[in-house]
Amino acid sequence: MSRARLEAFSDGVIAVAITLLALNLALPGPGHGSLLTQLGDHWPAFVAYLVSFFTIGIIWVNHHERIRNVKVVDRTLLFLNMFLLLWVVAIPFATSTMAEYLTSGGQDAHVSMVIYAVVFQGMGIAFALMFEWTLQEGHSVHPIPADLQRTVRVRSSIGAVVYIAAIPLAFINPLISLAIIGAVAVYYIFEQTPRELRRSHHDVED
Amino acid sequence: MSRARLEAFSDGVIAVAITLLALNLALPGPGHGSLLTQLGDHWPAFVAYLVSFFTIGIIWVNHHERIRNVKVVDRTLLFLNMFLLLWVVAIPFATSTMAEYLTSGGQDAHVSMVIYAVVFQGMGIAFALMFEWTLQEGHSVHPIPADLQRTVRVRSSIGAVVYIAAIPLAFINPLISLAIIGAVAVYYIFEQTPRELRRSHHDVED
Amino acid sequence: MSRARLEAFSDGVIAVAITLLALNLALPGPGHGSLLTQLGDHWPAFVAYLVSFFTIGIIWVNHHERIRNVKVVDRTLLFLNMFLLLWVVAIPFATSTMAEYLTSGGQDAHVSMVIYAVVFQGMGIAFALMFEWTLQEGHSVHPIPADLQRTVRVRSSIGAVVYIAAIPLAFINPLISLAIIGAVAVYYIFEQTPRELRRSHHDVED
Amino acid sequence: MSRARLEAFSDGVIAVAITLLALNLALPGPGHGSLLTQLGDHWPAFVAYLVSFFTIGIIWVNHHERIRNVKVVDRTLLFLNMFLLLWVVAIPFATSTMAEYLTSGGQDAHVSMVIYAVVFQGMGIAFALMFEWTLQEGHSVHPIPADLQRTVRVRSSIGAVVYIAAIPLAFINPLISLAIIGAVAVYYIFEQTPRELRRSHHDVED
Numbered sequence: 001m002s003r004a005r006l007e008a009f010s011d012g013v014i015a016v017a018i019t020l021l022a023l024n025l026a027l028p029g030p031g032h033g034s035l036l037t038q039l040g041d042h043w044p045a046f047v048a049y050l051v052s053f054f055t056i057g058i059i060w061v062n063h064h065e066r067i068r069n070v071k072v073v074d075r076t077l078l079f080l081n082m083f084l085l086l087w088v089v090a091i092p093f094a095t096s097t098m099a100e101y102l103t104s105g106g107q108d109a110h111v112s113m114v115i116y117a118v119v120f121q122g123m124g125i126a127f128a129l130m131f132e133w134t135l136q137e138g139h140s141v142h143p144i145p146a147d148l149q150r151t152v153r154v155r156s157s158i159g160a161v162v163y164i165a166a167i168p169l170a171f172i173n174p175l176i177s178l179a180i181i182g183a184v185a186v187y188y189i190f191e192q193t194p195r196e197l198r199r200s201h202h203d204v205e206d
Numbered sequence: 207m208s209r210a211r212l213e214a215f216s217d218g219v220i221a222v223a224i225t226l227l228a229l230n231l232a233l234p235g236p237g238h239g240s241l242l243t244q245l246g247d248h249w250p251a252f253v254a255y256l257v258s259f260f261t262i263g264i265i266w267v268n269h270h271e272r273i274r275n276v277k278v279v280d281r282t283l284l285f286l287n288m289f290l291l292l293w294v295v296a297i298p299f300a301t302s303t304m305a306e307y308l309t310s311g312g313q314d315a316h317v318s319m320v321i322y323a324v325v326f327q328g329m330g331i332a333f334a335l336m337f338e339w340t341l342q343e344g345h346s347v348h349p350i351p352a353d354l355q356r357t358v359r360v361r362s363s364i365g366a367v368v369y370i371a372a373i374p375l376a377f378i379n380p381l382i383s384l385a386i387i388g389a390v391a392v393y394y395i396f397e398q399t400p401r402e403l404r405r406s407h408h409d410v411e412d
Numbered sequence: 413m414s415r416a417r418l419e420a421f422s423d424g425v426i427a428v429a430i431t432l433l434a435l436n437l438a439l440p441g442p443g444h445g446s447l448l449t450q451l452g453d454h455w456p457a458f459v460a461y462l463v464s465f466f467t468i469g470i471i472w473v474n475h476h477e478r479i480r481n482v483k484v485v486d487r488t489l490l491f492l493n494m495f496l497l498l499w500v501v502a503i504p505f506a507t508s509t510m511a512e513y514l515t516s517g518g519q520d521a522h523v524s525m526v527i528y529a530v531v532f533q534g535m536g537i538a539f540a541l542m543f544e545w546t547l548q549e550g551h552s553v554h555p556i557p558a559d560l561q562r563t564v565r566v567r568s569s570i571g572a573v574v575y576i577a578a579i580p581l582a583f584i585n586p587l588i589s590l591a592i593i594g595a596v597a598v599y600y601i602f603e604q605t606p607r608e609l610r611r612s613h614h615d616v617e618d
Numbered sequence: 619m620s621r622a623r624l625e626a627f628s629d630g631v632i633a634v635a636i637t638l639l640a641l642n643l644a645l646p647g648p649g650h651g652s653l654l655t656q657l658g659d660h661w662p663a664f665v666a667y668l669v670s671f672f673t674i675g676i677i678w679v680n681h682h683e684r685i686r687n688v689k690v691v692d693r694t695l696l697f698l699n700m701f702l703l704l705w706v707v708a709i710p711f712a713t714s715t716m717a718e719y720l721t722s723g724g725q726d727a728h729v730s731m732v733i734y735a736v737v738f739q740g741m742g743i744a745f746a747l748m749f750e751w752t753l754q755e756g757h758s759v760h761p762i763p764a765d766l767q768r769t770v771r772v773r774s775s776i777g778a779v780v781y782i783a784a785i786p787l788a789f790i791n792p793l794i795s796l797a798i799i800g801a802v803a804v805y806y807i808f809e810q811t812p813r814e815l816r817r818s819h820h821d822v823e824d
Binding site for chain 4: 002008013017085089090100107108112
């Protein structure tokens with residue numbers, strides 16, 4: 001299995017998943033109150049779209065950063081990659097369920113946010129497993145230097161830690177969970193890869 | 207992040223978004239009056255399909271023209287690209303909402319056209335930001351010569367100006383807004399890149 | 413615009429369109445009679461799926477055969493390609509409408525088959541225009557020899573001629589139209605590109 | 619037809635099909651009982667998602683292993699590949715029908731599982747035909763050595779044999795069919811390509 005085709009297939013799946021997110025924006029339509037009221041009532045769908053869109057976008061960026069440095073694609077990596085995509089593909093489902101129940105309110109809004117956080121957590125675990133695979137002897141073209149591994153591991157785990165915290169918080173207030181999951185996306189957009197690491201990667205840039 | 211993978215991912219997202227547009231063509235089906243009447247009543251869906259299809263097509267062409275000239279893909283460009291795709295992915299939603307309300311008529315047809323114009327405007331702003339990024343020192347393989355930057359900027363802004371104008375016009379008559387948004391697409395299909403610019407690009411053609 | 417990205421984008425659009433065809437296979441589901449009866453009543457959906465699937469598949473093969481021989485991608489070719497994709501993307505809509513009305517029967521089954529044939533005809537015209545563009549002086553890496561152009565033109569037109577014939581035939585019996593449109597797909601699967609032409613193309617194989 | 623574009627198109631179709639699987643996870647939504655009860659009642663959809671997701675994933679891996687070793691892409695291979703994709707694209711339909719009837723129970727659960735097994739069987743036959751094509755004289759860059767062909771053929775047929783067995787078993791208990799179809803996926807994830815074969819392939823890795 002070549003690295004190029006692993007990337008192409010993953011890109012395809014991620015691109016379809018991110019585009020399907022927008023299906024959930026659909027409003028009830030004519031005969032269900034004024035359009036402005038519908039837009040207002042539907043706000044969880046728009047916020048959920050933003051959070052899920054940028055989170056999937058960040059997965060894509062980080063996925064690429066890991067894979068392009070891989071020496072040989074073996075069955076373990078393929079399986080871990082499929083495991084990651086299993087969760088990515090489930091994000092539109094988790095997003096629409098959560099947005100729907102946040103709109104309708106009631107006790108199940110809590111449950112729907114737990115589902116959302118669990119899917120993100122599953123994705124985070126899959127990504128962490130892929131990342132650990134790349135750290136193993138002989139798996140990377142340019143291994144991450146030992147003194148930087150800790151920094152990169154901490155950086156990678158921030159999402160996972162927040163997604164775990166979002167699960168109990170959903171029982172208190174689902175909006176807090178949504179806010180911190182969204183904050184993770186904002187963090188990863190602005191966060192910089194350590195300069196030393198980027199330099200060590202520079203010659204595998206294609 | 208390599209330029210090639212940025213293009214491949216963006217191509218995937220744009221290809222899915224343009225294909226999802228056709229889901230909105232679906233007619234009510236058997237038991238809702240004669241098929242010819244349904245086709246006739248459904249005309250806004252067909253016109254909206256044409257306008258959105260060619261607009262997304264033009265975004266794709268212009269996206270490629272900008273990206274293939276980029277020297278190094280940094281986090282800012284990735285973020286701007288995600289911001290552009292956020293709006294592109296929302297176009298099928300805006301298209302179907304607008305077509306539905308244009309079909310049903312009433313006051314909300316105006317509001318639905320505003321939503322449509324706002325999404326196109328968001329896309330235009332995202333594209334303009336990406337374009338300004340490419341003009342910055344050291345970002346392009348073949349920088350646009352200073353004497354041509356004005357021409358290219360004006361050319362790029364035509365869409366944005368029209369989409370802004372389409373918002374107030376939607377309150378007067380939504381069909382006028384749709385007509386001028388469609389006219390932008392026709393303009394960009396027939397408009398030629400300045401000859402000097404194309405020549406300066408020639409050696410980055412791949 | 414590079415040939416490679418034109419191909420990649422077109423591949424993406426065609427791949428999504430061919431996959432969306434299957435959405436139309438969905439049965440009414442539990443509570444609508446026995447599953448075997450539903451499958452039997454739904455036969456037009458399965459036949460329509462086969463015909464549309466292989467027709468789109470053939471478009472993809474022929475698209476590639478034309479494009480890989482193109483010297484320079486200009487705005488005219490881009491526009492013709494968008495025009496082709498406009499019809500390809502509409503095929504799932506035409507397929508589901510036709511299958512639905514063939515299932516429900518009545519006068520509108522004729523009309524729905526006309527829509528189906530018109531969409532295929534539109535696609536055929538777009539493809540013919542693209543083909544004529546490639547025949548023009550300086551557009552192909554390996555121009556088709558003058559003595560073979562006639563053969564290739566005739567071969568290309570068979571679909572277009574049949575799709576035109578399918579329109580009036582739909583008023584007599586829509587199943588005859590469907591049968592001959594399906595026969596076109598079978599013809600192109602087994603038909604061989606003239607040996608001389610393939611040889612002249614051989615060195616642009618990538 | 620180049621090998622690269624055959625792969626790119628197949629990747630696109632497989633990526634869309636695998637992502638569409640998740641559309642079937644959608645729950646009835648607010649007003650249909652508690653969300654936890656809905657999740658519980660909906661378990662066949664989640665199990666079916668897992669089985670279909672990993673099966674399509676394995677098809678993709680095996681597809682790549684076959685195609686990258688192909689010397690020349692001819693019309694026969696293209697047709698066999700289209701035949702394979704025809705079944706892959708139908709998997710989301712078969713999956714959602716099966717999950718829906720397993721949820722609602724009754725006699726038609728058996729029938730829906732037969733449909734599911736038949737689609738997987740169709741896919742298996744298509745893959746076996748493609749595989750036999752690659753074994754023919756002159757079709758592969760690195761032909762599989764005669765002494766390994768038997769091993770590889772047996773390995774390839776395991777899925778096909780199980781899918782055939784799943785058809786009669788569906789009449790006894792559809793869950794047994796689902797379990798053994800799922801077991802095939804698990805088998806192929808952990809099963810290793812014979813070491814000798816991998817070595818002989820090594821120099822066509824791209």
